[in-house]
Amino acid sequence: MSEISLYWFRQDLRLTDNPALHEAVKSDKTIAIYIHDEKYPIGSASKLWLSKSLKKLDESLNNKLNIYKGSPKDIIEKLTKENNITNVYWNRCYDKYSIKRDSEIKKLLQNNDIDVKTFNGSLLLEPWQCLKDDNTHYKVFTAFYKKLIQIKPYVPNLSKANVINLIKLENSISLENLELTKPKHSWQRIINFWEVGEKAAQLKLEEFIEDKINNYKEARDYPSMDSTSKLSPHLHFGEISPSQIFNAIYQNNVSSNHEHFIRELTWRDFSYYLMYYYPDFDTKNINEKFDNFEWDNNLKLLKRWQEGQTGIPIVDAGMRELWQTGYMHNRVRMIVASFLVKNCLIHWKYGEEWFFDCLFDADIANNCASWQWVAGCGMDAAPYFRIFNPALQAQKFDSKGDYIRKYVPEISKLPNKYLAEPWTTKPEILEKANIQLGKTYPYPIVDLKTSREKALEQYKKL
DNA sequence: TCACTTTTTCT
DNA sequence: GAAAAAGTG
Numbered sequence: 292m293s294e295i296s297l298y299w300f301r302q303d304l305r306l307t308d309n310p311a312l313h314e315a316v317k318s319d320k321t322i323a324i325y326i327h328d329e330k331y332p333i334g335s336a337s338k339l340w341l342s343k344s345l346k347k348l349d350e351s352l353n354n355k356l357n358i359y360k361g362s363p364k365d366i367i368e369k370l371t372k373e374n375n376i377t378n379v380y381w382n383r384c385y386d387k388y389s390i391k392r393d394s395e396i397k398k399l400l401q402n403n404d405i406d407v408k409t410f411n412g413s414l415l416l417e418p419w420q421c422l423k424d425d426n427t428h429y430k431v432f433t434a435f436y437k438k439l440i441q442i443k444p445y446v447p448n449l450s451k452a453n454v455i456n457l458i459k460l461e462n463s464i465s466l467e468n469l470e471l472t473k474p475k476h477s478w479q480r481i482i483n484f485w486e487v488g489e490k491a492a493q494l495k496l497e498e499f500i501e502d503k504i505n506n507y508k509e510a511r512d513y514p515s516m517d518s519t520s521k522l523s524p525h526l527h528f529g530e531i532s533p534s535q536i537f538n539a540i541y542q543n544n545v546s547s548n549h550e551h552f553i554r555e556l557t558w559r560d561f562s563y564y565l566m567y568y569y570p571d572f573d574t575k576n577i578n579e580k581f582d583n584f585e586w587d588n589n590l591k592l593l594k595r596w597q598e599g600q601t602g603i604p605i606v607d608a609g610m611r612e613l614w615q616t617g618y619m620h621n622r623v624r625m626i627v628a629s630f631l632v633k634n635c636l637i638h639w640k641y642g643e644e645w646f647f648d649c650l651f652d653a654d655i656a657n658n659c660a661s662w663q664w665v666a667g668c669g670m671d672a673a674p675y676f677r678i679f680n681p682a683l684q685a686q687k688f689d690s691k692g693d694y695i696r697k698y699v700p701e702i703s704k705l706p707n708k709y710l711a712e713p714w715t716t717k718p719e720i721l722e723k724a725n726i727q728l729g730k731t732y733p734y735p736i737v738d739l740k741t742s743r744e745k746a747l748e749q750y751k752k753l
Numbered sequence: 754t755c756a757c758t759t760t761t762t763c764t
Numbered sequence: 765g766a767a768a769a770a771g772t773g
Binding site: 667 | 762763764
């Protein structure tokens with residue numbers, strides 16, 4: 292009797308350097324499945340990316356991807372029984388929902404005498420592989436990073452899986468039936484500005500190494516420069532493995548540019564690491580001291596922030612970039628987050644949810660870890676008193692105003708000097724630039740100086 | 754006293 | 765990270 296394996300795609304929508312798939316296709320026949328579990332959180336923008344990515348994946352599997360909707364446990368149990376499956380393979384996930392789900396499924400299958408094998412397909416190192424000498428987990432990024440570099444020597448990547456023996460089942464539903472493509476906002480149109488899928492991810496990595504890496508460390512901070520890799524959505528859906536990126540960048544002679552990029556890539560691993568050791572970090576402050584923090588949570592301010600109508604140009608530019616492109620430059624993510632949490636005194640969870648819904652690269656681990664980092668309540672977080680001054684940040688990192696002018700065109704006629712803080716501009720200059728503050732562009736929703744002082748005062752109470 | 758740079762402090 | 769304080773010529 293021939294051996295039939297089941298391969299379950301999750302956040303690893305690729306064929307190259309996919310350890311679980313690599314093993315699964317060694318069976319005589321393989322059934323490759325994707326299950327859309329509506330209980331699993333996914334943002335509006337991400338749904339579109341997912342739908343496109345699954346389409347690309349299906350193409351590279353010669354249209355043999357089997358798609359289902361519902362409870363993974365029920366579906367997998369049914370499939371294994373109906374098809375006499377002997378082996379089940381997947382790459383591991385690290386959020387609490389997936390861990391619980393996967394361990395239940397594993398147990399169930401093993402009780403049915405099915406062999407379950409799981410692999411690391413999403414991280415440079417798994418959370419339990421990078422520990423301090425006393426076997427406890429790291430709490431500080433830099434120490435974690437040093438250890439990771441030390442114990443992650445070159446691990447050769449796996450070649451593209453040979454997917455010639457796939458079975459297409461009759462009960463597979465069509466991609467359209469997943470209903471991923473009817474969002475309220477125009478994500479459907481916006482996604483067309485992105486190339487989705489494994490091939491696009493590979494190309495992006497090549498282009499990054501060719502054009503951008505040699506100036507990465509310096510240029511990465513300037514939002515108008517397009518100097519970052521933009522690999523984040525590909526990494527989120529596993530269209531490319533972090534290990535492949537690591538190997539491509541971190542070779543014998545690493546410059547400080549290469550090193551810096553690897554640091555950023557390692558932040559992603561550290562986020563997953565934190566999620567693993569603090570499973571509730573999507574809703575709870577890692578640092579419990581912050582549970583007593585008195586937030587204002589003024590929803591009117593939140594709405595202005597979401598709409599990019601705060602009256603602070605760099606903040607509005609960032610929030611509009613997010614809404615118009617499903618992406619935001621990293622430097623600006625820090626600025627708008629700091630503004631929401633510290634100047635507006637709004638709980639990081641509100642910002643985290645908005646980002647999660649609007650980003651194509653929305654990722655529970657990265658998103659929660661980063662918001663907690665900015666808010667100061669995370670492990671090894673930015674100290675709370677570190678408060679960005681958005682006007683100063685704009686002068687430093689968008690000194691020519693290219694980024695602000697692109698997304699806040701109503702003030703584009705202002706001279707560079709005033710672009711970062713139009714509210715300080717003399718009336719005659721405003722008039723010359725065709726701006727009526729409060730009408731064509733808002734006054735700042737909070738005063739930067741007094742809101743900063745208020746935040747520090749609240750923090751002192753902890 | 755000034756204009757500018759560097760260091761310290763902020764929880 | 766930014767503001768305040770201290771240092772410099």
